[in-house]
Amino acid sequence: MNFWGFSISEARVIDYDKNDKTLAQIMATEVPSSKLCIGCGGCTATCSAGNLTEFNIRKLQMLAKRGENKELQTQLHKCMLCGKCLLVCPRGVDTRRMIWSMLRFINS
Amino acid sequence: MSVIIIGAGPAGCEAAYRLARSGESVELIEKEAEIGGNLNNWYQLFPDRKQAADLKAKLRKNIEHPQIHLHLKSKPVAFSRQGDGTIQLTLDDGALITGKALLVASGFRTFDAHRKEEYGYGIYENVITSVELENAFINHQINTSTGHAPKRIGLIHCVGSRDEKICRLYCSKLCCVTAVKQAIELREMLPEAEILCFYMDMRMFGPGYEEMYREAQEKYNIKFVRGRLSEASEDREKRLIIKVEDTLVGKPLKMTLDLMVLMVGMEPAEGNDQLISMLNLQTAPNGFIQVSDPHSGTNCTHQKGIFVTGCSSSPMNLTDTLTDARSAAVTISEYLNS
Numbered sequence: 001m002n003f004w005g006f007s008i009s010e011a012r013v014i015d016y017d018k019n020d021k022t023l024a025q026i027m028a029t030e031v032p033s034s035k036l037c038i039g040c041g042g043c044t045a046t047c048s049a050g051n052l053t054e055f056n057i058r059k060l061q062m063l064a065k066r067g068e069n070k071e072l073q074t075q076l077h078k079c080m081l082c083g084k085c086l087l088v089c090p091r092g093v094d095t096r097r098m099i100w101s102m103l104r105f106i107n108s
Numbered sequence: 109m110s111v112i113i114i115g116a117g118p119a120g121c122e123a124a125y126r127l128a129r130s131g132e133s134v135e136l137i138e139k140e141a142e143i144g145g146n147l148n149n150w151y152q153l154f155p156d157r158k159q160a161a162d163l164k165a166k167l168r169k170n171i172e173h174p175q176i177h178l179h180l181k182s183k184p185v186a187f188s189r190q191g192d193g194t195i196q197l198t199l200d201d202g203a204l205i206t207g208k209a210l211l212v213a214s215g216f217r218t219f220d221a222h223r224k225e226e227y228g229y230g231i232y233e234n235v236i237t238s239v240e241l242e243n244a245f246i247n248h249q250i251n252t253s254t255g256h257a258p259k260r261i262g263l264i265h266c267v268g269s270r271d272e273k274i275c276r277l278y279c280s281k282l283c284c285v286t287a288v289k290q291a292i293e294l295r296e297m298l299p300e301a302e303i304l305c306f307y308m309d310m311r312m313f314g315p316g317y318e319e320m321y322r323e324a325q326e327k328y329n330i331k332f333v334r335g336r337l338s339e340a341s342e343d344r345e346k347r348l349i350i351k352v353e354d355t356l357v358g359k360p361l362k363m364t365l366d367l368m369v370l371m372v373g374m375e376p377a378e379g380n381d382q383l384i385s386m387l388n389l390q391t392a393p394n395g396f397i398q399v400s401d402p403h404s405g406t407n408c409t410h411q412k413g414i415f416v417t418g419c420s421s422s423p424m425n426l427t428d429t430l431t432d433a434r435s436a437a438v439t440i441s442e443y444l445n446s
Binding site: 012013014015016017028032033035036038039058059062063065066068091 | 310322325326329331332334354356357358359360361362363364
């Protein structure tokens with residue numbers, strides 16, 4: 001019961017030592033090109049879902065690599081797998097396969 | 109009458125050799141007991157992983173040219189000009205050298221990491237510099253202070269570069285690529301370790317550099333985090349707890365490292381200020397020697413007959429240093445023949 005309206009904020013810091021990095025490892029194995037991301041944001045700029053919602057694929061996959069999987073649960077289903085991100089990526093990351101890999105993990 | 113060169117690092121040796129080959133007599137002055145300068149601190153060179161010792165052997169062989177006179181363990185202490193403009197340099201052993209032109213190739217020194225106290229160099233046992241890591245590569249051994257193989261290693265870019273707090277506003281240019289090269293070398297020695305680079309921008313400007321960065325990510329599984337280290341502390345096991353912002357996701361990040369490597373930048377060489385005042389040269393805003401024109405006078409100073417090459421004028425990688433030395437040789441030949 002919260003009588004007084006006060007609460008304790010959850011720490012925003014990424015605790016890399018404690019985070020579970022299973023998904024990050026699966027992603028690196030299943031989609032080796034995902035390791036090539038340089039964070040340019042081309043994928044997010046062209047993303048159909050990202051233009052209409054909070055969905056940010058560049059950020060989500062980076063969070064996944066640090067073991068921050070929480071946002072994936074609420075965001076990842078917004079992707080329509082159209083593959084435009086795949087066309088613009090300058091590093092040749094197989095982004096659609098990477099999203100598919102993350103989807104399979106959170107749905108399992 | 110000859111050309112006097114101060115500094116027998118890569119720039120000085122290369123310029124000496126080119127001038128000697130074009131018929132000039134060269135007096136090459138070096139403060140240390142051997143030639144090579146900062147090259148002596150390196151194990152393998154980027155981007156082709158050439159042995160630094162092989163390049164040094166080549167430079168040493170080149171300066172065996174009969175027209176080159178090498179003065180080891182010598183420093184210039186006084187400078188004067190005769191009426192006809194001839195340069196006279198007195199060395200610390202009392203020798204007097206005269207020449208028609210003087211080339212400053214005094215190079216650089218690496219940033220003293222103690223000055224970034226919040227990074228803990230000299231305070232925490234498992235914080236080392238990129239130069240110390242090169243020495244560890246020479247000995248083929250990487251261990252933590254407690255005698256274990258490190259499981260997680262962080263390489264911190266821009267230590268002593270792009271930092272107003274230590275009056276170093278400039279980019280040292282070679283630390284990014286050195287970090288990538290060293291991360292790959294670490295991976296080869298420690299296949300199971302987690303290796304991370306913490307960078308502000310990846311400045312992979314040279315031929316083959318971006319390709320090496322890409323290979324580091326894909327083939328060698330090196331992780332790159334965009335964020336500058338704010339501070340480090342030590343735990344009871346002598347590991348390091350570091351705090352950065354993972355700026356590409358916009359969240360603070362903390363993690364424990366077994367070994368932290370500081371990628372130290374470049375500073376003007378020891379004695380740079382004395383040399384500038386002795387030769388009456390100008391200091392560039394970055395503290396190095398000011399050249400007369402950033403496009404057409406990159407080897408010229410504001411003093412007639414005094415030239416500059418390599419890292420005396422600004423941070424440069426080895427490729428550019430050697431190219432710059434050849435450029436200086438051409439500039440001096442033109443000056444002597446005009």
